[in-house]
Amino acid sequence: MAEISNQNAIMPGKSNLYAISDSPHALTGLALAGVSGQQTHTPEELHQLLEYISPHTGIIIITSGLATKSAEIIEEFREKNPLPLVVVIPDDTRATRS
Numbered sequence: 001m002a003e004i005s006n007q008n009a010i011m012p013g014k015s016n017l018y019a020i021s022d023s024p025h026a027l028t029g030l031a032l033a034g035v036s037g038q039q040t041h042t043p044e045e046l047h048q049l050l051e052y053i054s055p056h057t058g059i060i061i062i063t064s065g066l067a068t069k070s071a072e073i074i075e076e077f078r079e080k081n082p083l084p085l086v087v088v089i090p091d092d093t094r095a096t097r098s
Helices: 024-032 043-056 064-069 071-080
Strands: 017-021 037-039 059-063 085-089
Touching: 017 024, 017 043, 017 064, 024 037, 043 059, 043 071, 059 064, 064 071, 064 085, 071 085
Parallel strands: 017 037, 017 059, 059 085
Antiparallel strands: none
16 A cells, blocks of 8 residues: 655645646646645555545646556546546656656
């Protein structure tokens, strides 16, 4: 099971937005706008994280690089859960991933 980062712990009632990305650059930019998030690299990690944060979040932002790798998981999650809203945003897929 993927380890959930405590540095960006989800606090019920504290945040309506949460970002998930495979790009540290995207997470840094969103953090500057006040959006907490976590870096995830595999579809399995994304699935675990979606299940963990969904009861506490209104909108989940996923970058397109990760969404492309995890399309089936995101679609299945959307079908089973009308909320939270899952939004895919563009990222620089040419950026080096760490």
